[in-house]
Amino acid sequence: MAIALSRLQGTMLITFKKVLAKKYWGGMQGKLSEIDIRSILQLIELGQRTGGLFVETYGGMNSAKTSRQLNRSTGQSWFVFFLNGQIIYAGDSCGNLARLKDHLRRYHLDQSPHLTNVSSIATINAPEYGHLWALLENRDLTAAQGRSIVQNMVHETLFDLFSLHQGSFIFELGHALSPQLTTLEIGSLVAKITKQVQEWKQFHPHIQSPDQCPAIVDAEQLRQTLSSSAHTTLERWVDGKTSLRQMARYLNRDISAVARAIYPYIQQGIVQLSAPPAEEDFTYSNRELQIHGHKVPRIVCIDDGIALRKTVEYILSQQGYEVTAIGNPLKALSLVFQLKPTLILCDITMPELDGYEICAMLRRSSAFRETPIIMLTGKDGFIDRVKARMVGATDYLTKPFGEVELLTLVEQYVGLGQRDRPKSENLLAEDLQDELELGITGSFSPLSSPHRG
DSSP: OHHHHHHHHHHHHHHHHHHHHHHTTTEEEEETTTSOHHHHHHHHHHTTOOEEEEEESSSOOOSHHHHHHSOTTTOSEEEEEEETTEEEEEEETTOOOHHHHHHHGGGTOTTOGGGGSOOSSSTTTOHHHHHHHHHHHTTSSOHHHHHHHHHHHHHHHHHHHHTOOSOEEEEEEOOOOSSOSOOEEHHHHHHHHHHHHHHHHTTTTTOOOTTOEEEESOHHHHHHHSOHHHHHHHHHHOBSSSOHHHHHHHHTOOHHHHHHHHHHHHHTTSEEEEOOOOOOOOSSHHHHHHHHTOSSOEEEEEOSOHHHHHHHHHHHHHTTOEEEEEOOHHHHHHHHHHHOOSEEEEESSOSSSOHHHHHHHHHTSGGGSSSOEEEEESOOOHHHHHHHHHTTOSEEEESSOOHHHHHHHHHHHHOOOOTTOOGGGGHHHHHTHHHHOOOOOSOOOTTSOTTOO
16 A cells, blocks of 8 residues: 555656646746755756756845845856756856866866966856866866866755755756766756755754865864874865865865864864855956956947936046947947957847847957956846846846946956046047947936936
8 A cells, every 4th residue: 555655656746747847848937935956957857958047046136236245155146057958067157267276276277377268168158167178178188087077066066056945047948058078967966966965954053154164273182183194184174264165176075075074173173164265356357457458447338328328438437437338239249349348338128139139249259258248227037137147248237226336346347447547548439439329419417317228
């Protein structure tokens, strides 16, 4: 009787999943309070879907301030890429190369000059994956080493996702991330990561985050507790600057194993955990300024709304930025190649070409593969943010926005402007002014409409 009941329950579960898979055949979206990550992955596996899953841990990003207040060290959003129901690659969507550098350390490649080279592969949604392929193409890494790194990245990402209880997600059918270095079966991954998360919970509240950094506070007691070799090993890693997660990457171990090894010393008070130190700034500002050779950050604003263009132009120019506003999206595509901006602000809803199309076209060019592109829109939906990420947008700013919000976001990516810049810095923009055809007549009060457009 018990066996028959178990079989019946199993049959019902399979039927239920098939119904869900059919319902979400063309893609799915929702909140993690309604369906967990494990079930989402199982649906994708069941339907043998190809595409990308985007997960966001916060409900909305209404301003640059909101975005900056998020803890980017733990990642606020993630991508998972699939091929026929199997996982190809997974990572956070901020484009940070710190994780890749950590994994490369065990191969003595974390300072490789080829980390600055960008492969044409996956640079829009997965720059980390593209950089990894650049190392493979240059034969700095073997295929086996590359597969090991990708597998560890997938495990780490799923560990974070399985720990989530709140957030939004969307799965979009699409072309597979190409080429594929490896494919991982979801079923076995789910079982392994679930066990890992359950074990991790046992260390709470002594250990609360993989990003916490252990430090030795009683060196004498540690010497008495450990052998000489073990003490030397522990002292090497437990320096107050290296997080548990980094240790796992360096040692090629899962995070639970690292936590299990250090946990007894934390309980005894020999080792204490602290918040991670401020990370290296991986935003584009310094790199982009060096690439283009500008002393003054050059910004292009593409928006068909005259009031918004002139407001953005006024606010940024007053703060020492060189700004060019373009109202015609078709002309914008050709002019940005002449202007070579360090940052692009682009409206989403425009005639002839929308912001998604412009962003996608620019990302296909090596000249704009890493240039920060900030999407401006009056929409405030999760799907719009996902679409912006999918086409390679760096960030998202919802209209209406104020002066502080705009400046905060711009400073985040290109740094401060130069209010005492020489007049000659603006000559190129002035030379192109006739081509822009802004169609502005009469007087304009720049502070009159910062919340319109």
